[in-house]
Amino acid sequence: MRRFKGSLIMSGIRVRFAPSPTGYLHVGGARTVLFNWLFARHTGGSLILRIEDTDVERSTEASTDAIIDSLQWLGLDWDEGPIVGGDYGPYFQSERLDIYREYADKLIKSGYAYPCYCTPEELNEARKAAMRQGKPPGYSGKCRDLSPEERRAKEAEGRRPALRFRVGEGETVVKDLIRGEVIFRNEFIDDFIIVKSDGYPTYNFAAVVDDTLMKITHIIRADEHLPNTPKQIMMYKALGFELPEFAHVSMILGKDKTKLSKRHGATSITQYRDAGYLPDALVNYLVLLGWAYDAEQQIFSREELIEKFTLDKVSKNPAIFDPDKLLWMNGYYIRETDTDSLTKLAIDHLSKAGLVSSEPSDEELTKIQAVVAILKERIRTVRDIVNQGDFFFTEEVTFDEEAFQEFLTRNYVPEMFRELKVRLEAISPFNRQTTEQVIRGYAKEIGRKAGEVIHPLRVALTGRSVSPGIFEVIEILGKDTCCKRIDSALRKLRQL
RNA sequence: GCUCCCAUCGUCUAGUGGCCUAGGACACCGCCCUUUCAAGGCGGCGGCGCGGAUUCGAAUUCCGCUGGGAGCGCCA
Numbered sequence: 001m002r003r004f005k006g007s008l009i010m011s012g013i014r015v016r017f018a019p020s021p022t023g024y025l026h027v028g029g030a031r032t033v034l035f036n037w038l039f040a041r042h043t044g045g046s047l048i049l050r051i052e053d054t055d056v057e058r059s060t061e062a063s064t065d066a067i068i069d070s071l072q073w074l075g076l077d078w079d080e081g082p083i084v085g086g087d088y089g090p091y092f093q094s095e096r097l098d099i100y101r102e103y104a105d106k107l108i109k110s111g112y113a114y115p116c117y118c119t120p121e122e123l124n125e126a127r128k129a130a131m132r133q134g135k136p137p138g139y140s141g142k143c144r145d146l147s148p149e150e151r152r153a154k155e156a157e158g159r160r161p162a163l164r165f166r167v168g169e170g171e172t173v174v175k176d177l178i179r180g181e182v183i184f185r186n187e188f189i190d191d192f193i194i195v196k197s198d199g200y201p202t203y204n205f206a207a208v209v210d211d212t213l214m215k216i217t218h219i220i221r222a223d224e225h226l227p228n229t230p231k232q233i234m235m236y237k238a239l240g241f242e243l244p245e246f247a248h249v250s251m252i253l254g255k256d257k258t259k260l261s262k263r264h265g266a267t268s269i270t271q272y273r274d275a276g277y278l279p280d281a282l283v284n285y286l287v288l289l290g291w292a293y294d295a296e297q298q299i300f301s302r303e304e305l306i307e308k309f310t311l312d313k314v315s316k317n318p319a320i321f322d323p324d325k326l327l328w329m330n331g332y333y334i335r336e337t338d339t340d341s342l343t344k345l346a347i348d349h350l351s352k353a354g355l356v357s358s359e360p361s362d363e364e365l366t367k368i369q370a371v372v373a374i375l376k377e378r379i380r381t382v383r384d385i386v387n388q389g390d391f392f393f394t395e396e397v398t399f400d401e402e403a404f405q406e407f408l409t410r411n412y413v414p415e416m417f418r419e420l421k422v423r424l425e426a427i428s429p430f431n432r433q434t435t436e437q438v439i440r441g442y443a444k445e446i447g448r449k450a451g452e453v454i455h456p457l458r459v460a461l462t463g464r465s466v467s468p469g470i471f472e473v474i475e476i477l478g479k480d481t482c483c484k485r486i487d488s489a490l491r492k493l494r495q496l
Numbered sequence: 497g498c499u500c501c502c503a504u505c506g507u508c509u510a511g512u513g514g515c516c517u518a519g520g521a522c523a524c525c526g527c528c529c530u531u532u533c534a535a536g537g538c539g540g541c542g543g544c545g546c547g548g549a550u551u552c553g554a555a556u557u558c559c560g561c562u563g564g565g566a567g568c569g570c571c572a
Contacts, residue, residue, distance in 0.1 A: 295510035
């Protein structure tokens with residue numbers, strides 16, 4: 001992916017992903033980075049990763065690590081930011097406090113910002129009171145025009161002010177690449193806080209300063225930020241900054257059409273990784289949520305995505321996250337993955353389940369590969385290998401009660417199994433072709449349909465009525481195991 | 497409540513005034529293949545929210561309505 005750097009003339013386009021480290025990277029955030037990443041790679045621009053850790057209460061280093069980890073897993077790399085550095089750092093907002101101070105001072109001097117002495121509690125009360133009276137819950141403008149004396153009096157009370165931005169008259173127009181012009185009337189926008197009383201900047205303010213200083217040209221982010229944009233534009237203007245382009249991507253919703261959240265099931269990227277999803281599948285699915293190249297194509301390689309992704313094909317309407325389609329796509333990608341790579345992933349899941357060792361011997365590895373090869377057509381997550389292939393690695397099979405009743409209690413089974421065992425023991429070499437020949441031959445001999453032999457045998461060997469092709473199973477299990485399992489099935493039948 | 501956004505099959509979408517009796521994908525159903533289950537192939541079900549206007553002609557333009565969503569924090 002990095003080959004785009006250097007081989008293309010830098011376009012000067014700079015985009016960013018700016019998560020707050022207050023949790024894991026979730027599906028919505030992942031789609032936002034993905035769009036930014038694709039836009040950067042498509043245009044030969046740069047992607048900057050900036051950590052917005054100005055919420056001292058909720059930000060954690062663990063979250064930063066988790067987000068970075070997920071990004072790396074997804075294969076979405078950044079050109080500047082944590083780990084890789086860059087010329088416009090620091091890339092943690094908590095390390096840029098003096099910069100915000102400087103610009104806050106400018107706003108105070110130019111009259112765009114003023115101290116507000118109301119406490120969060122007072123504000124909260126006022127909000128509630130307004131709500132009770134059915135009025136808009138906004139800021140009253142109480143500290144807007146305090147005289148120097150009044151300010152000194154408040155200071156004397158020991159109040160530490162927050163800084164508010166003075167919203168002017170008129171209207172603010174957001175020019176959005178996806179939505180066109182959106183007009184906000186300033187009268188509906190309250191004087192908002194730009195610096196908290198603890199000295200930390202708020203999101204809206206810090207983002208404007210950083211995006212400008214980091215020379216961000218395009219802000220691609222989720223729709224929920226659209227109402228923030230007029231506020232930010234006012235600050236750009238007040239500070240004499242040049243406006244970037246904005247592109248607000250619609251949101252990803254859950255099945256109930258509300259903002260996707262934990263209660264909709266898995267939403268963190270790491271959950272999908274652990275559940276056996278492939279990063280390419282997730283990326284491919286996510287890009288389709290709000291973007292389409294043409295009427296037909298569903299599957300896109302990274303290279304194709306980079307080549308074909310443009311903002312004008314991003315749709316405006318919110319998209320509902322559909323786990324079924326993701327699952328289908330993951331299955332598709334699994335089938336496309338070569339067996340060796342898939343085996344590596346399978347070992348993670350199998351060893352976690354205690355079925356194989358995490359550093360398998362050559363012999364064990366060969367077996368795992370064989371299992372993966374026959375299972376990859378029918379699984380949809382890598383973890384399915386554990387669910388569907390556990391019997392390859394266990395000593396005994398666990399019988400599915402229903403399957404046992406249906407196929408093993410048939411009256412012809414005991415005799416058939418005894419004879420089958422004798423015949424299997426005699427086979428050499430023991431492989432899928434030779435065993436198939438013998439078993440089919442035997443079925444014919446006793447005047448039964450192949451299925452009448454195969455189904456009971458499947459239950460004896462795998463414990464269930466559903467499995468990969470029985471002769472492939474037999475080959476991987478090997479002669480000894482097959483005979484042992486026929487014996488234990490017979491033993492269990494005798495105990496009835 | 498206020499502000500803003502959005503509106504094509506159940507879901508993701510193609511569609512930018514005539515190529516649309518609306519195309520594809522997932523899901524669902526049926527058939528084929530077949531030792532089961534998948535995979536694969538073939539077929540089916542299913543949609544332009546409503547009302548006006550513009551036009552020879554509207555899924556596509558405009559207005560209204562309705563519906564859904566988001567935002568209204570010293571969170572980001």
